[in-house]
Amino acid sequence: MLIPSLVLRWLITGLCTIAQALLKGYEDAIVIPEINANFELKHGLINLVQNKQFFGYDKEDPHAHIQYFNKITSTMRFPDIPSTSIKLMLFPFFHCLEKEPPRSILTWDDLVSKFINQFFPPSKTKNLRNEITRFQQRFDESFYEAWDRFNDLLRACPHHEFLELHQLDTFYNALNANDQDSLNSAVGGNFLDKMPRECLRIIEC
Template sequence: MKIPNVPNTSVKLMLFPFSLEGAARIWLEKEPPRSIETWDDLVSKFINKFFPPSKTTNLRNEITRFQQKFDETFYEAWDRFNDLLRGCPHHGFSELHQLDTFYNALNSNDQDSLNSAAGGNFLDKMPRECLKIIESKSKVRQSRNKAVVAKMSTSSSTPAISSDVAG
């Protein structure tokens, strides 16, 4: 949304209350009138309220220590990693740092797959290219997983997985 002669930060400040619910909405309603006059005021107060330094440190550590689980697909790992990033929107990690953290947390097969898709070392690519490769790989894996689930649910009425699905 772009309004002529109105800074984007003013538009965000006006629209922000409509994005809130629950505790965040109650917090904003309890703020004294005219105590938040700029976008920076809002960001600072919001972060201090909902992300105190100790919580931020714990969330940043979770992101930094991220590891793909043994039985986790690439798509599931990417989804979980993004959940961690969304859980700490002010993490401060650059896009390159995020990609490096995610890549190094993957099992060797998924790292090899990314390198193959990149035509060399995945991390030598620009961050935007890396994100495109990851998103493409996520979509392929996700659609395959959905196909397997659909095949399992329609293949028989017994709870056992047929050998062609499990193999």
């Protein structure tokens, strides 16, 4: 039995609409700006980025990975092509942002913000900042063990935004009385009256 042309046209239109909807759901989250130049990503460039992909494991630091990605891409220069466009093109080879809606990332700053918030949410930052602020030397912990542990906390939250002076003040006040006295003796007075660079030199010598 032949299908009337009107019905056939309706079926084709419906199938095309469904196909477009399905394809739209699989569009990339990152929108690449139009590049008016003859350009393509070289395999060597892609491999360089893929050598240190980010998988979102607990021990992976998203800030460190962004710094690595920026370091790699900062060495790339292409005439008439903005560096941010190159970054947007390369990032899917570095990490796939599966949870972001299609065509929801329009700029590099937007991408970095969503990437960091996905793997380092504000609640995690708040908890780590609180750990730094409440830091205390343990009863059985030596001075240098306490210093190493304090620095581990700072490294775990690279965007803690604590100034160097605030860090030193927090660490000094977390120490037991004997270790505070040792630092004061080393500077011949109040340890915290010295410049941060001098304080760090004394701690690390």
